[in-house]
Amino acid sequence: MSNLFDSHGAPGSGWSQPAPIMAADQVSLPAELVRRKPARWPRLSESEVVRHYTWLSTRNFGIDTGFYPLGSCTMKHNPRVNETIADLPGIADLHPLQPERHQQGLMAIFHEMQGMLAICSGMDEVALQPVAGAQGEFTAIRCFQEYHRSLGQEGRDKVIVPDSAHGTNPASAALAGMGIIEIPSLADGSLNLEALRSVVGDDTAAMMITNPNTLGIFEVEIAQASEIVHSAGGQMYYDGANFNAILGKTNPGLMGFDAVHYNLHKTFSQPHGGGGPGSGPIGVRTHLAEFLPGPLVKRRPIRSTDTTAIDEQWWYTWYEPRQSIGKVQQWHGNAGAVVRSWAFYRRYGHTLEQMTEHAVLNANYLRHRIHQCAREQGVEGEFGDGSPAEIVKHEFTLSMLPMKESKGVSAMDVAKGLLDHGFMAPTVYFPLVVPECMMVEPTETESKETLDDFAEVFVKVLQADAETLHAAPTTTPVGRVDEVYAARNLCLRHPMDE
Amino acid sequence: MVDQLPNYGRESEMLSVLGMDSIDELFADIPAAVRYDGQLPLPEPQSEEEVLRDARRLLGANVALSERVSFLGAGLYRNYVPALVLQLIRRGEFLTAYTPYQPEVSQGMLQAMWEFQTLISELTGLAVANVSVYDASTAAAEAIAAAHRIHNRKAEQKDVVYISELTPPSRMSVIRNYTQGGGIEIRTLPHSSDGTLDLDAAEQAAGSCGVYVEQPNPLGLLDGGLVRLKEIIGENTALIVGVQPTSLGIVECPGEYGADIVVGEGQPFGSPITFGGPIYGIFACRDAYLRQMPGRIVGRTVDVNGEVAYCLTLSTREQHIRRHRATSNICTNETLIALMGAMHMSLLGPEGLHTLALRNMAACQLAKAKLGTITTLALPHLSGHHYNEFVVELPGPASECLDYLDSQGIIGGLDLSRWYPERKNWLLVSVTDQNSKAEINLLAAHLAAWSSAKIQGASE
Numbered sequence: 001m002s003n004l005f006d007s008h009g010a011p012g013s014g015w016s017q018p019a020p021i022m023a024a025d026q027v028s029l030p031a032e033l034v035r036r037k038p039a040r041w042p043r044l045s046e047s048e049v050v051r052h053y054t055w056l057s058t059r060n061f062g063i064d065t066g067f068y069p070l071g072s073c074t075m076k077h078n079p080r081v082n083e084t085i086a087d088l089p090g091i092a093d094l095h096p097l098q099p100e101r102h103q104q105g106l107m108a109i110f111h112e113m114q115g116m117l118a119i120c121s122g123m124d125e126v127a128l129q130p131v132a133g134a135q136g137e138f139t140a141i142r143c144f145q146e147y148h149r150s151l152g153q154e155g156r157d158k159v160i161v162p163d164s165a166h167g168t169n170p171a172s173a174a175l176a177g178m179g180i181i182e183i184p185s186l187a188d189g190s191l192n193l194e195a196l197r198s199v200v201g202d203d204t205a206a207m208m209i210t211n212p213n214t215l216g217i218f219e220v221e222i223a224q225a226s227e228i229v230h231s232a233g234g235q236m237y238y239d240g241a242n243f244n245a246i247l248g249k250t251n252p253g254l255m256g257f258d259a260v261h262y263n264l265h266k267t268f269s270q271p272h273g274g275g276g277p278g279s280g281p282i283g284v285r286t287h288l289a290e291f292l293p294g295p296l297v298k299r300r301p302i303r304s305t306d307t308t309a310i311d312e313q314w315w316y317t318w319y320e321p322r323q324s325i326g327k328v329q330q331w332h333g334n335a336g337a338v339v340r341s342w343a344f345y346r347r348y349g350h351t352l353e354q355m356t357e358h359a360v361l362n363a364n365y366l367r368h369r370i371h372q373c374a375r376e377q378g379v380e381g382e383f384g385d386g387s388p389a390e391i392v393k394h395e396f397t398l399s400m401l402p403m404k405e406s407k408g409v410s411a412m413d414v415a416k417g418l419l420d421h422g423f424m425a426p427t428v429y430f431p432l433v434v435p436e437c438m439m440v441e442p443t444e445t446e447s448k449e450t451l452d453d454f455a456e457v458f459v460k461v462l463q464a465d466a467e468t469l470h471a472a473p474t475t476t477p478v479g480r481v482d483e484v485y486a487a488r489n490l491c492l493r494h495p496m497d498e
Numbered sequence: 499m500v501d502q503l504p505n506y507g508r509e510s511e512m513l514s515v516l517g518m519d520s521i522d523e524l525f526a527d528i529p530a531a532v533r534y535d536g537q538l539p540l541p542e543p544q545s546e547e548e549v550l551r552d553a554r555r556l557l558g559a560n561v562a563l564s565e566r567v568s569f570l571g572a573g574l575y576r577n578y579v580p581a582l583v584l585q586l587i588r589r590g591e592f593l594t595a596y597t598p599y600q601p602e603v604s605q606g607m608l609q610a611m612w613e614f615q616t617l618i619s620e621l622t623g624l625a626v627a628n629v630s631v632y633d634a635s636t637a638a639a640e641a642i643a644a645a646h647r648i649h650n651r652k653a654e655q656k657d658v659v660y661i662s663e664l665t666p667p668s669r670m671s672v673i674r675n676y677t678q679g680g681g682i683e684i685r686t687l688p689h690s691s692d693g694t695l696d697l698d699a700a701e702q703a704a705g706s707c708g709v710y711v712e713q714p715n716p717l718g719l720l721d722g723g724l725v726r727l728k729e730i731i732g733e734n735t736a737l738i739v740g741v742q743p744t745s746l747g748i749v750e751c752p753g754e755y756g757a758d759i760v761v762g763e764g765q766p767f768g769s770p771i772t773f774g775g776p777i778y779g780i781f782a783c784r785d786a787y788l789r790q791m792p793g794r795i796v797g798r799t800v801d802v803n804g805e806v807a808y809c810l811t812l813s814t815r816e817q818h819i820r821r822h823r824a825t826s827n828i829c830t831n832e833t834l835i836a837l838m839g840a841m842h843m844s845l846l847g848p849e850g851l852h853t854l855a856l857r858n859m860a861a862c863q864l865a866k867a868k869l870g871t872i873t874t875l876a877l878p879h880l881s882g883h884h885y886n887e888f889v890v891e892l893p894g895p896a897s898e899c900l901d902y903l904d905s906q907g908i909i910g911g912l913d914l915s916r917w918y919p920e921r922k923n924w925l926l927v928s929v930t931d932q933n934s935k936a937e938i939n940l941l942a943a944h945l946a947a948w949s950s951a952k953i954q955g956a957s958e
Contacts, residue, residue, distance in 0.1 A: 002806075004613045004844055014847035015580070020860035021935050027859050028883050030722030035750045039620040043847040050582055053610070053841060057591040060606030064590025073596050079502065081546045083588060090557025092770040093564040097572055097912055099904065102561035106773060109556055119539060131632045131775060132830040134817070142675060171817035171827035177679025180822040218527045249525050254532040265830065273834025274595040274607035275629065275794060277776030280830075310559040326671035330573065330635035331774025343553060347502065349543040358503045360524045365512045372515075391524055415600065425600050430818070447504035448512060471802070476602040479801040483601070486799035486811040492626045492788075493616040 004052060005494045009043025040496055059477040060274070061424055067450050069366075071395045071427035071439025072166070072214065074244045074266035076359075079347070082269065082340035091339050096331040100317060101308050106335065107316035109342050110297040113281075116345055120352065121240075121260050122253020123283030127292040129333035133241060136261025136280030137172035137208065142325045143259065143284060143291040144206045144235045145176060150291075150323065156205040156233065160196065164189060164215065164431040169208040169239060178205055189215040189387045189397075189433050196228055204234035211238070211255065212245045212393035214431040214439070215386050216363065226256025235259065235288075240280075243267045244443070245360060245393035248353025252283075259284045264334075268341035279337035293328050294320040358444035359394045362451060366442050367396045369455035379462045382406065386434035395441035397434050403462065404436050411436040413469040416480060417461035420473045423454060501546070561909075563771065567937045568909040569865075571886055571928025572716075573634065573666065574774055575742070575766045578932060583768050583841045592837060597794070597830075601809040602801075608808035611833065612796040614840040618782050621746050621843075621851075622760040623753020627782035628793040630836040631828060634763035635669040637779030638710055638740055639676035640826055641759040644783075644790040645708030645736035646682050647825070652734055654705030660687050661710040662695065664717060666917050673710075687711070693879040693889075694721045700730050708736035713745075713752065716917070718862070718887025718926070719879055720749060728756025736787075743767055743780060745885045747855030759783045768838035778832035778839065789815060792826030794833075857931035862886050865929040865938045872942060874949035878924075887928045889914065890945070894952040896925040902948050908941060 020027070044052075062068070068075035086092065090105055100107070114126040130136040141159065148156040159173035160181045170180045183195040190213065207229045211219045219225070226236045238252035238260035244267045252260045264270045265278035272278065284292060295318035302315045309315055348355055367385075374380040386397025400411040415425035415438065427439040442451060461469070473480065500506050509521060518524070525533075544552070563576055587593070591606060598604030611629040618627035631637045642659050650656060661673065663686040674684060687703060688696045695711060703709045709731050714720050728737045739752035741762040752760045764778040765771065783791060789812070797811035817824040846854060866888045870877050876891040892899050896913035903910035914924035929938065 003609075005616065009847065012849055015845045015850040017578075017850065017853050017857065017931075020853070020857045020931075021938075022860035022864040024856055024860070027856060027863055029748060029859070030720060030883055032722045032725045033720055033750045033883075035746065035748055036754065037623075037751075038848040039617075039746070039751075039851060041617060041620060041843060041846065041848050041851060043849070044844055046582060046845065049841065049844050050586065052844070053582075053586045054589070056606035056610050057586070057589040058606065059609070060591040060595055061600075061603035062591045062594035064594045068594075068596065070596055070599075075594075075596060077502065078594050079546070081550055083593075085550065085553040085557070086772075087584070088553065088557045089562035089564050090560035092772055093562035093576075094560050094773045095563055095568075095570050095574060095771050095909075096774040097570055097916075098561065098563075098909065099900075102909075105556035105559035116540060122534075132828070134827040134829045135632065135636075138827055167816075167818040167821050167824070168827050168829050170822035171820070171824040174822035174824075175676070175679055175827045177681070220527060220529055223529070223532055246528075248534060248538055250528050250532045250534050254534060271593045271834070272596050272830070274592055274604070274837070275597040275611075275833030276831040277833075277835060278830035308559065308561075310556060326675055327635070327668050328672060328675055329775065330633055330666075330668045330672060334775035335773035336776050339553070339557075343549050346541070346544050346549045346552070347546065348540075350538050350540040351543050352538055352540065354503065354506075357509075357521045357524070358505055361509060361512055361521065362505065364516055364524055368516050389527070391527055416602065419600060419603050424603065427599070444503055444505075448508060450504075473602050477605045478602055478805055478807040479803050481601040481801050481807045481809045482799050483809050483811070486797035486809050489799070490788075490811070491798040492612070492795060492811075493619045494613070 004042050007042050007044050007048060014043045066422050066424065067446060067454055068424040069426050069440045069442050070424060071441040072241055074441060074443055076269055076443040077445035078269050078271040079344060082343045085343050086336045086340055091335060104308060104310045104316055107297045108310055109339060111299055111316055113338055113342050114297060117262055117281055118283055120247055120251065121283045122251035123260060124286045125289035125292060126281055126283045127296055128281045128338050129293045129329055130261065130280040130282055131329050131334045132278045133261055133263045133280040134168040134172050135328055136282045137168055137239065138175055139293055139328050140237055140259040140261060140282050141173050141176040141178060141206065143288050146291045146323060146325050147288055148205060155203055158203045159205055160199055160207040162191060162209060164213055164433045165208060166239060166241060173208065185433050189213060190217060191219045191221060191225055193221055193224060196225060200228055200232035200234060204229065204232045206235040206237050208237040208239060210242050212242050215397050216392040216395040217387050217389045218393055222255045241266060242394060244356065247356045249356055259288060264337050264341040269344040270337040270340050277334050277337055279334040290321045290323045291325055292321045293326060294324045355444050362442040362444060362446055363392055363394050363396055366440065366451045366455060367392060369452060370458055373455045373459040377459050377463060379459060382462045386437055395439060398438045399434050400436035400438060407466045409466050409469050411438050413472065414438065414461055416472040417464060417469045420475045421457045423457065563909065566907055566909050567940060569911045569927045569929060569941060570909045572912040572926055573763060574771045575886060576930050576932045577766050579768060579770060580842060580845050583838050586841060587834065587838050592834065598810060601807065605808060608796050610837055610840055612798060612808050614836050615796060617840060617843045618780055621743060621751065622782040623751035624760055624782040625785045626788050628791055628795050630832040631779035631781050631793050632832060633777050633779045634740060634761060635672035637761035637781045638669060639673045640781065640792045641738045641761050642673060642677055642682065642708055642710060643680055644787060645738060646680055647790050648787060649707040649734055649736060653707050657681050658683050658685060658706040659708045660685050660703040660706055662687050662712060662715065664689055664715055666716055693717045693719045693882055694723050697723050697726060697730060700727060704731050704735060706735050708738055710738040712740040714742055714885040717879060717889050718884045719882045720885055725755040742886060744854055744858060747851035748859060758787060764836060764839045768842035769835050776832055776835050778835040790825055793828050793831055854931060859885055861931060861933050862888065862929040865927065868938055868942045869945060872946045874953055875945060886930060887926055890925045890927055892923045892925055893949050895922050899925060899948055903944055906944050908944060
């Protein structure tokens with residue numbers, strides 16, 4: 001069965017269930033609301049469903065399949081005990097509208113996570129509610145907006161972003177109703193302080209930036225940038241997508257940021273699930289704490305009337321910040337991701353900086369090995385570095401421009417060539433400031449042997465002739481996919497009448 | 499942490515390749531003024547066994563719905579998740595993949611999501627669906643924003659959207675956060691005392707950008723009047739209907755009565771409640787709304803050899819291409835949970851879906867009939883038709899009643915004063931296919947006991 005809708009089971013076949021507890025003819029429904037045409041769903045036996053999804057899984061590449069150096073996405077190993085924990089009834093079968101006394105254990109984990117994330121980022125208060133990085137950005141911008149309003153500064157309605165920023169930064173700020181001012185980066189891709197100085201003013205609400213930047217380079221003038229924005233009355237927002245590069249070595253608080261989001265699905269190993277779920281908690285400094293989306297978990301010493309306390313000292317309570325922006329998700333965010341991330345962090349504890357060290361070591365090692373292999377094979381002229389920096393943080397960029405010009409092979413062609421060797425391709429064409437960009441992020445969970453293999457294969461791909469790469473991939477479940485055809489001949493569901 | 503770092507102990511070997519002596523050299527670019535020195539004030543590292551033990555202790559102290567007799571719903575519903583869903587979803591090829599930017603090695607998830615779009619399109623009676631947004635509330639908010647973008651230019655009531663006054667405050671809050679930036683004014687539509695939408699009052703919404711209502715509504719009522727709503731508000735005002743998706747096994751799909759966008763909480767298909775996240779928001783619409791849709795959409799196409807293949811499409815709506823002009827800021831969504839939904843739907847089939855809906859409605863209506871016989875309780879919407887939920891008016895505060903029920907091992911429902919502060923005595927009882935007759939009888943017995951005691955206490 002190559003398609004779910006190819007099967008033609010007989011009416012009445014399929015999944016059996018207990019009978020309704022009241023006879024069908026006693027169930028009442030307004031006549032105008034009786035469904036007339038049933039959904040044309042397939043009729044399948046359990047074996048067919050198992051086989052279909054198993055087959056689909058064999059046509060999909062995950063971290064478990066192989067090396068996944070997708071820049072900006074931090075595709076690290078997802079420890080399996082996290083899944084075991086997320087299946088426990090104390091989270092899977094827990095309802096957010098149950099009373100506090102039913103939730104003490106999970107609230108303790110929330111409280112610990114709020115504290116851990118604050119410590120790691122140099123912030124004062126954390127809200128776990130945002131469910132994705134982009135939603136964290138949006139939430140923080142809403143907090144800035146209400147903060148400025150509380151000071152009578154409604155006119156602060158512009159958000160500054162570097163041209164190398166993740167696309168979600170300007171999109172999230174615009175969703176909150178902000179105007180966007182994009183500033184150009186310097187030639188090496190780093191932050192342009194002069195450009196920043198020229199755009200800040202009475203209308204500045206905030207600046208959004210990630211550090212290290214999207215080229216994997218640490219912005220050494222970050223503290224000066226914070227000072228420029230702060231003296232103009234604006235707020236500084238740290239996009240935590242690249243947090244894996246700095247955790248334990250510096251933090252957004254020290255760099256002068258007022259708010260930050262964390263991608264639990266990047267730094268803290270929540271599996272990305274083919275597109276989600278993620279989790280994007282935000283941390284803020286004290287002056288923003290009362291604007292956070294509520295409720296947050298607080299604790300107080302236990303009283304004699306508290307039953308079912310989970311420790312001898314503390315009772316956990318939900319707290320609604322006084323000037324809260326309200327909610328961004330209906331419940332308490334992606335609690336399942338918070339619990340998995342808690343399990344991840346607990347295994348490192350105070351040694352979390354080892355994770356960062358190995359992520360950065362692996363990135364620099366791989367970058368070095370790619371250049372080394374290229375020199376050995378005499379193809380070092382086929383590509384360049386996206387940035388001239390001596391050392392990078394957790395990721396690095398390469399530009400395939402020379403190869404594009406010399407033999408018409410693009411970054412995308414190289415990416416497709418890598419797929420034929422059993423590797424996931426790096427991110428391509430981002431950041432936009434690097435022409436023919438490939439962005440490589442190995443993460444800390446890859447062995448030296450894997451990195452060596454990848455460097456050698458990468459150079460081998462560069463040596464392939466143009467025709468081979470234009471035709472790649474050829475060993476994958478399908479050949480190169482025609483994305484233009486998809487957009488011009490929209491087919492967004494099964495047509496059924498085929 | 500040794501077991502998560504394959505190169506642990508091999509640092510100097512790798513550093514020497516870089517011509518370095520210590521890890522610190524890799525961080526030499528961080529200016530001293532912003533360096534964090536010293537150890538993070540966090541606990542000792544733990545082994546897998548120790549973490550699991552702590553997790554079991556902490557989460558084991560919670561009271562899971564499965565340990566009690568429960569009638570709590572209010573947007574998240576107890577369901578039966580077939581065994582294969584929980585097992586297949588953990589296949590690493592699905593679990594550990596990223597967004598399918600390289601379609602040649604992501605055909606599995608792409609095809610599964612294209613099939614999901616088809617399942618949702620069939621379920622809702624609308625032409626297209628996306629691969630999920632965060633939850634039902636963000637789906638409603640995104641739908642309102644999309645309706646505003648489409649209709650505002652020609653709208654007689656510029657920047658105005660109407661939503662049912664019953665919309666729970668947490669959902670209302672999400673909607674306000676998402677729409678304030680676009681300058682959208684939210685006005686509410688009243689309901690009649692029988693709990694249904696006041697259709698005469700709904701006429702005021704004609705000429706606005708859109709109307710958001712729910713079917714069943716937050717009081718659990720199936721509202722037959724909604725089939726006339728599109729005619730009342732007119733072609734140029736979007737009708738957005740929020741659904742409990744399993745109900746569509748019996749209840750007419752909103753696409754058939756003029757809905758332009760259907761949203762809803764996907765959780766009852768395939769996902770445990772999980773404390774309200776991760777769950778997944780359903781978003782389906784008419785063709786005309788397609789280019790204003792948020793989120794990822796998968797299209798069927800061909801590969802270079804002419805074979806069927808799938809890929810993400812219409813990306814020009816999205817943030818990574820359009821940046822601040824994107825239809826939404828959404829990037830990461832809830833794909834894996836939507837996949838759980840797709841697996842569950844694939845198993846059910848059309849008859850299974852009908853049976854599931856019937857089981858929910860039968861259980862709810864049996865409970866309503868049973869509680870209706872208790873003279874010390876009132877049912878404010880007695881004449882209505884209910885899917886999962888109904889309101890019980892108690893002779894005292896619902897919060898007190900819930901405490902009593904809790905002491906008897908029953909999670910009795912939602913104290914509706916949490917949504918509507920003036921309704922101190924209203925209890926929202928939720929009954930699903932997972933509730934047995936015996937559980938319903940138990941609830942009835944305890945509610946009868948509590949309410950008579952309450953009335954007696956008051957008269958003494």
